[in-house]
Amino acid sequence: MFSIGELSKRTKVKVPTIRYYEEMGLLAEPERTAGNQRRYTNEGLERLSFIRHARDLGFSIEAISSLIELQNHPDRSCEAATKIAEGQLSEVRAKIKRLKALENELKRIAQGCDGRGVVEDCYVLASLADHDLCDQDH
Amino acid sequence: MFSIGELSKRTKVKVPTIRYYEEMGLLAEPERTAGNQRRYTNEGLERLSFIRHARDLGFSIEAISSLIELQNHPDRSCEAATKIAEGQLSEVRAKIKRLKALENELKRIAQGCDGRGVVEDCYVLASLADHDLCDQDH
DNA sequence: TGTAGTGCCTCTAGTGACTAGAGGTTCAAG
DNA sequence: CTTGAACCTCTAGTCACTAGAGGCACTACA
Known part of the structure; x- marks a missing residue:
């Protein structure tokens, strides 16, 4: 059993961020001391490392939410998890x-x-003002 | 002289976004009709195309702000503009x-x-749970 | 056992760059 | 002169946090 500060140190997730994840439903609400402070177990640590x-x-919070939901049903097909990962991959690409x-x-503009020179003749500013000076779509 | 809707059509910037740029000080406050509606000139159109x-x-709103400030002083050195563009380039890189x-x-994980299979044996989920399975830093 | 100091609590508000909606007014076409 | 689209302002919501205020809890040491 350890405090939120200890959990923060071990996972390198900031304390307010941990509380935020809890609020978003990514992390289960942990036990509390008599004085209302959060106390975590290894399970909480693993969950937070995953997140x-x-x-x-x-991955977005929403995607992570779906992945956690899946983890709670170990007997289901993992097709959905693979789909989420593939979706993330195509977004990154x-x-x-x-x-x-x-x-x-930008390379062309900066070069x-x-x-x-002076601002009046600056190619950077001219390029930004006139899209037609561009080589490609963007 | 044209309306905000017309300006929106010509620049493909949404109407509320135009108002937002005005509020942020990127666009000068345009003239108004007797009924308080905005009326733009070609100058406004050029400025918005630039933005x-x-x-x-x-480029961030802040960076654009600096670029516009520069444009208002055509006799100054354009070093600052070039610096901003180079900064943007290294951020992109x-x-x-x-x-x-x-x-x-992600490719490795998804593949x-x-x-x-089932969730219990899913490599995607295992990889996310255990950073040690990763090849590289990220 | 007392106390100092750090850590924890909740709550609200701010970030960037918009976007959405409510509730009301103005414009232009027919 | 009427209709309906476009315009106005203002507030609040988005995402994933981050910062700060004001107050309570825990722990180490005297």
């Missing part, structure tokens, strides 16, 4: 694609100006 | 790097399970 790892991988297009455009 | 393009490229690490991890 943190999933958040690190970019879409973001990468978009960011790469932005990277190219077009050495920063030594 | 939209910069937002599409991921950092995001891409992080997302690529996530992509690898580890064909979705045909």
